[in-house]
Amino acid sequence: MPFDLGATVRLTADCLDPDGAPTTATSATVTVALPDGSTVTPAAAETGTPGRYQADYVTTVPGRHTVRWVWSGPAHAYTDMFDVREATPPAIMSLATARRHLKKTDTADDEEIRDWIEACTRAVEQFVGPVAVRTITETAHFSTARSVALTRVPALSLVSVATLRPGGPSYTVDDLLLDPDTGLVSAVTGGILYGPLRFTYRAGRVIVSANIRAAAKIILQHLWRTRQGPGRPQRGVDDYDVTEPLPGLGFAIPNRAVQLLDPDSLGPEVG
Known part of the structure; x- marks a missing residue:
């Protein structure tokens, strides 16, 4: 799941010998490549588990980060990545609203729900334009x-x-x-x-109308059902029926949500 801008990311990786067994290395280096092209090398140290190393990195810029671990004695390497949200990511609803709609009574799924809120926001905005207020810079040629x-x-x-x-x-x-x-x-x-x-x-919209809010909840519920795994209903019934794919969105948007968004729809050119 993405990390919030300014949060500490705990990076972990295992050093393996040629036989694939965890082992203590002579040296360990971790390099984080930032989205702006710069790199940082947080201090890496072995944990209480032999062969397992960790480093803490405080995020400073939003976007995708690449993590490169390199060990010597024995020689081993590992590459990973993580994403960092922008400071104020567009969100069509609060976490509390989403949790309540999904009937979640604890915080165990909060980070995954936040991810789905962002996906839901993007889907709604493809129909009606920006909902969450943000600053945009663009060049008119x-x-x-x-x-x-x-x-x-x-x-x-x-x-x-x-x-x-x-x-x-x-x-x-x-x-x-x-x-x-x-x-x-x-x-x-x-x-x-x-x-x-x-x-x-x-x-964006200073006032978000009820039909947009309701459509967002239907889309969120529909997308959340994808977690149910193979062998269980994926498209849902009634309000969650999807009869045909939409350009650029496939089967992500139920019919009822499309109908709710229609009064505010800006047309297929909205991206």
Whole structure:
């Protein structure tokens, strides 16, 4: 499961001799490759179990990390990975809400539920655009235009705009008008915009309607059923029926959830 940004990851691995038996090595080194291309080498030490080594690493950047263990005396190596969430990952519901909907009375499955919440959020947002409010930066590639369409809507507000044309005109957010529903940006004066421009803006929904919240719960319940394993129902019944795959989502979205999301759907182009 992904780790939270700033959390300590306990890295463990076994040093094996050529026969595959755990053994104490002369030296052990662990290197963590970060998503930004940098590397760190936390101190590695053998545990109370012969041949088993561990190192603690405090996460500093979100994304996928690669872990490389190398031992000498005997020579052995092992590669692994782990993921780190962004500081505020988009979430369509709280852990408490998800736990209550899945009828969980303890915290044993919390980390797995959090993972499914993120997957559920992504699925819902493919239909209705951003739900969880976040800041987005994107570049609009154009020469001249009366208006420019931001790709993620609802777009709540512009944070900043930067021109990428050498010697081109500069703009401030006060120079521009934003239509939250369409994401169209135009000049206050009604004049021509000169691109390309890099926009930073806030997108999402300040109020999440009941139909979106209900659809998210149905999707979460449907996805949670995949844990049941072979030989048990996978598609469910009634509200959890899936009669046909959806582009990019396959059988992940039950019919009832699609119907609930339909009033707010932005069309198949939403990603």
